[in-house]
Amino acid sequence: MVKLLIRVSWVQIPSGPLFMIKREFRILGIDDSYRRGDKETLIIGTILRGGQLLDGIITLKAKVDGDDATENLITAIKKSRHYGQIRCIMLNGIAVGGFNIIDINQLSQKTKFPVIVVIRKMPDFRKIEKALGKIGQSEKMKLIKKAGKVYKAGKIYFQISGISKNKAEEIIKLAATHSLIPEPIRLSHLIASGIVLGENKPRA
Amino acid sequence: MVKLLIRVSWVQIPSGPLFMIKREFRILGIDDSYRRGDKETLIIGTILRGGQLLDGIITLKAKVDGDDATENLITAIKKSRHYGQIRCIMLNGIAVGGFNIIDINQLSQKTKFPVIVVIRKMPDFRKIEKALGKIGQSEKMKLIKKAGKVYKAGKIYFQISGISKNKAEEIIKLAATHSLIPEPIRLSHLIASGIVLGENKPRA
Numbered sequence: 001m002v003k004l005l006i007r008v009s010w011v012q013i014p015s016g017p018l019f020m021i022k023r024e025f026r027i028l029g030i031d032d033s034y035r036r037g038d039k040e041t042l043i044i045g046t047i048l049r050g051g052q053l054l055d056g057i058i059t060l061k062a063k064v065d066g067d068d069a070t071e072n073l074i075t076a077i078k079k080s081r082h083y084g085q086i087r088c089i090m091l092n093g094i095a096v097g098g099f100n101i102i103d104i105n106q107l108s109q110k111t112k113f114p115v116i117v118v119i120r121k122m123p124d125f126r127k128i129e130k131a132l133g134k135i136g137q138s139e140k141m142k143l144i145k146k147a148g149k150v151y152k153a154g155k156i157y158f159q160i161s162g163i164s165k166n167k168a169e170e171i172i173k174l175a176a177t178h179s180l181i182p183e184p185i186r187l188s189h190l191i192a193s194g195i196v197l198g199e200n201k202p203r204a
Numbered sequence: 205m206v207k208l209l210i211r212v213s214w215v216q217i218p219s220g221p222l223f224m225i226k227r228e229f230r231i232l233g234i235d236d237s238y239r240r241g242d243k244e245t246l247i248i249g250t251i252l253r254g255g256q257l258l259d260g261i262i263t264l265k266a267k268v269d270g271d272d273a274t275e276n277l278i279t280a281i282k283k284s285r286h287y288g289q290i291r292c293i294m295l296n297g298i299a300v301g302g303f304n305i306i307d308i309n310q311l312s313q314k315t316k317f318p319v320i321v322v323i324r325k326m327p328d329f330r331k332i333e334k335a336l337g338k339i340g341q342s343e344k345m346k347l348i349k350k351a352g353k354v355y356k357a358g359k360i361y362f363q364i365s366g367i368s369k370n371k372a373e374e375i376i377k378l379a380a381t382h383s384l385i386p387e388p389i390r391l392s393h394l395i396a397s398g399i400v401l402g403e404n405k406p407r408a
Contacts, residue, residue: 052256053382054258054390054391054394056394056398057394057395057398057399058398058402059398059399059402060402076402178257186258187258190258190260190261191261191395194260194261194262194263195261195263195399198262198263198264198280
């Protein structure tokens with residue numbers, strides 16, 4: 001009876017190997033606050049423990065439609081005092097600040113963390129290609145394609161680097177503690193839009 | 205026995221009137237990001253449901269050592285789309301941006317919410333008076349004294365407006381889900397310092 005009640009609220013369980021992984025597993029979730037007209041975008045990273053507890057945040061900037069997001073992210077993550085604790089990076093889409101595309105393979109290799117890109121809707125690559133053409137950055141399509149296959153997990157989609165499809169799906173499920181969207185992404189979105197707009201937008 | 209266990213993990217319990225109140229109870233926690241040398245300070249408010257789930261954030265600014273914090277807070281809270289859901293306001297100390305003192309009675313009356321000031325250490329009023337004298341703002345001591353008696357709850361202290369001591373203590377306990385500091389205060393602190401410093405400071 002006692003055990004049963006304790007299982008319902010796994011955050012409180014004091015032992016067990018599966019629980020230990022879950023409880024201490026720290027995910028860095030990344031989102032930006034891009035608004036049309038911005039020249040630079042604020043990027044927020046929240047570090048969540050066990051998909052629930054906010055341990056810390058990092059902030060950085062990147063140019064709108066620029067090429068510096070990957071490098072700036074790597075630098076910010078490596079200099080963070082949470083660097084040693086992070087076990088996985090989650091991105092809300094593959095780009096920040098419009099078309100500042102993140103090279104997820106490079107991000108994973110340089111930080112040594114697996115990267116999971118969470119995508120709300122199946123990307124329309126033809127539309128993206130067209131938009132990139134309009135701003136004279138068609139070469140970025142290569143980077144987008146390099147991010148690899150888009151998988152489905154429940155009602156959302158994802159891309160991966162440095163991690164298997166199955167393991168990534170497991171982490172997405174573990175982290176989606178309060179909605180369809182993994183909590184580190186939901187929080188980074190709330191904070192990023194809150195800082196820029198003075199209040200958060202309704203959806204991640 | 206069951207009752208005892210349920211108290212430990214209340215967030216997960218699916219029914220019961222006490223639980224319903226707690227689960228949906230939204231607290232707005234306020235902190236600022238003041239650093240020596242700033243002229244203006246960023247104020248962050250996080251709205252947490254049941255002491256756990258981040259529902260939204262508000263941001264605003266106030267002058268360092270100014271007089272606009274109370275009015276700016278009232279305006280930001282009343283125009284927030286979360287206004288209808290908030291049940292209680294928590295402040296991390298009575299001042300933001302150095303000595304921009306918040307009139308907690310006015311804040312409570314104008315927003316119609318109870319206000320709880322959470323204090324980590326018993327305030328040294330003589331030291332505060334001296335510091336106020338140095339910047340030629342001794343009259344602010346009145347506002348500080350108007351905030352009333354300092355109570356103790358566990359290892360922290362608190363002041364109140366629009367709420368009883370006992371009810372406030374209950375809310376503080378309810379909201380301290382992950383540390384001694386109520387979670388809405390801990391989160392606002394993490395975010396405020398993270399935004400300004402690029403990374404959060406260790407303690408609220």
